[in-house]
Amino acid sequence: KKSQAWSALFSEPMSELVKRYTASVDFDKRLWQADIEGSLAHADMLAAQGVIGADDLAAIQRGMAQIRSEIEAGTFEWKLDLEDVHLNVEARLTQLVGDAGKRLHTGRSRNDQVATDVRLWLRGEIDALLPLLAQMQRALVSVADQNTETILPGFTHMQVAQPVSFAHHMLAYVEMFARDAERLADVRKRVNRLPLGAAALAGTSYPLDRERVARTLGFDGVCQNSLDAVSDRDFAIEFSAFASITMMHVSRLAEEIVLWMSQNFAFIDLADRYCTGSSIMPQKRNPDVAELARGKSGRVYGHLMALLTLMKGQPLTYNKDNQEDKEPLFDTVDTVRDTLRIMAEMVEGIVVKPEAMERAALRGYATATDLADYLAKRGVPFRDAHEVVAHAVKTCLQRGIDLAELPLAELKALNPAVGDDVQQVLTLRGSLDARNVLGGTAPVQVRAQIARHQARLS
Numbered sequence: 001k002k003s004q005a006w007s008a009l010f011s012e013p014m015s016e017l018v019k020r021y022t023a024s025v026d027f028d029k030r031l032w033q034a035d036i037e038g039s040l041a042h043a044d045m046l047a048a049q050g051v052i053g054a055d056d057l058a059a060i061q062r063g064m065a066q067i068r069s070e071i072e073a074g075t076f077e078w079k080l081d082l083e084d085v086h087l088n089v090e091a092r093l094t095q096l097v098g099d100a101g102k103r104l105h106t107g108r109s110r111n112d113q114v115a116t117d118v119r120l121w122l123r124g125e126i127d128a129l130l131p132l133l134a135q136m137q138r139a140l141v142s143v144a145d146q147n148t149e150t151i152l153p154g155f156t157h158m159q160v161a162q163p164v165s166f167a168h169h170m171l172a173y174v175e176m177f178a179r180d181a182e183r184l185a186d187v188r189k190r191v192n193r194l195p196l197g198a199a200a201l202a203g204t205s206y207p208l209d210r211e212r213v214a215r216t217l218g219f220d221g222v223c224q225n226s227l228d229a230v231s232d233r234d235f236a237i238e239f240s241a242f243a244s245i246t247m248m249h250v251s252r253l254a255e256e257i258v259l260w261m262s263q264n265f266a267f268i269d270l271a272d273r274y275c276t277g278s279s280i281m282p283q284k285r286n287p288d289v290a291e292l293a294r295g296k297s298g299r300v301y302g303h304l305m306a307l308l309t310l311m312k313g314q315p316l317t318y319n320k321d322n323q324e325d326k327e328p329l330f331d332t333v334d335t336v337r338d339t340l341r342i343m344a345e346m347v348e349g350i351v352v353k354p355e356a357m358e359r360a361a362l363r364g365y366a367t368a369t370d371l372a373d374y375l376a377k378r379g380v381p382f383r384d385a386h387e388v389v390a391h392a393v394k395t396c397l398q399r400g401i402d403l404a405e406l407p408l409a410e411l412k413a414l415n416p417a418v419g420d421d422v423q424q425v426l427t428l429r430g431s432l433d434a435r436n437v438l439g440g441t442a443p444v445q446v447r448a449q450i451a452r453h454q455a456r457l458s
């Protein structure tokens with residue numbers, strides 16, 4: 001008895017183990033909408049080209065509508081015996097409409113079909129991710145908007161470096177996510193090309209109108225080489241690269257949130273709904289969401305490696321290896337989507353503690369560079385100024401005071417170039433205001449950046 005689409009040649013049934021090992025329907029049924037959409041576009045073109053009759057097309061459309069409602073209602077019976085989503089849908093179609101269903105696969109192979117389905121599906125997911133990246137940026141910009149005058153220490157080497165505003169810090173992440181969105185929009189261009197018409201690998205002898213199918217499905221163009229069309233998954237790899245970079249950015253932000261919430265920083269607090277408690281330590285409120293977001297970057301990187309490795313040894317053209325592209329890709333999409341959504345929400349609700357930030361900025365001589373700059377602007381060579389200030393910091397360290405707390409007379413004794421106005425440049429606000437360069441942390445610059453982002457994201 002014939003059970004598989006190709007089984008006339010076979011003299012014994014497939015072993016159960018092989019069946020389970022090779023079937024993909026458990027996970028690729030997720031592509032069902034793309035599969036139906038792709039089939040309808042193909043059938044419509046076949047009819048327009050006179051390859052199948054108008055009655056066949058009508059029957060296929062009717063059958064597909066029925067299948068769609070069965071799947072939506074959860075009554076569609078997915079069969080492992082039918083291997084994958086494509087054969088499941090096609091078999092049911094034939095059951096419903098007879099010969100017209102058997103004509104659907106004319107001039108088509110599962111090889112160009114699956115490549116088309118994955119691209120269609122991924123395009124939809126990309127279009128859902130782009131607004132989430134915008135939402136993430138808007139959340140950061142709104143926190144920035146409220147914190148142009150909130151000062152915290154900027155760090156290099158995790159050592160206090162120079163004061164920056166919390167707004168400036170948030171906007172650094174806005175830049176990162178803006179580039180991620182740009183990257184994703186660029187990936188979309190190469191995802192959005194039509195493989196259908198390549199058939200198994202060499203093209204087909206039927207007079208297909210591939211441009212028509214591309215238009216119907218909203219593709220920007222047609223894959224120009226049939227061998228390339230069925231075999232490469234670089235579009236999925238590129239998407240994973242985008243996802244990995246985005247998760248890397250998310251992870252850095254998550255790490256800072258975890259640090260800032262630690263009692264040793266206490267720069268921020270998170271709303272209770274984003275925290276979890278401990279089953280043993282009653283005092284605990286843990287930033288689990290941020291930690292998980294940081295942790296989940298690992299699986300996304302892993303999927304990128306899986307896809308690269310999956311592809312690298314494959315001779316042209318289609319090989320069954322490619323069936324392994326789906327689970328990593330699906331999980332990547334799910335992880336990035338959920339992570340962006342929850343992180344954007346959490347960021348929006350960050351409770352900033354300006355006093356703690358300022359206290360930290362006042363420890364660690366964050367304005368030492370300002371004093372050196374002050375001297376350099378009054379003619380002291382910068383290297384000498386650097387040395388003079390290093391001595392001053394050493395003195396302060398010994399006495400346990402800040403630079404701004406050194407009596408004016410002692411500051412003046414450091415170098416003849418020091419004037420009465422020196423203490424102003426040693427304040428945190430003075431330090432911020434001084435960095436009035438494009439891209440700098442001066443509040444006037446940061447406010448201009450906020451306005452630019454708001455206009456861009458509205």
Ligand code: ARG
Pocket residue numbers: 024028084110111114320322323324
């Ligand atoms: N399930 C297969 C995949 O995901 C569909 C294509 C199968 N093609 C084939 N010739 N076996 O790649």
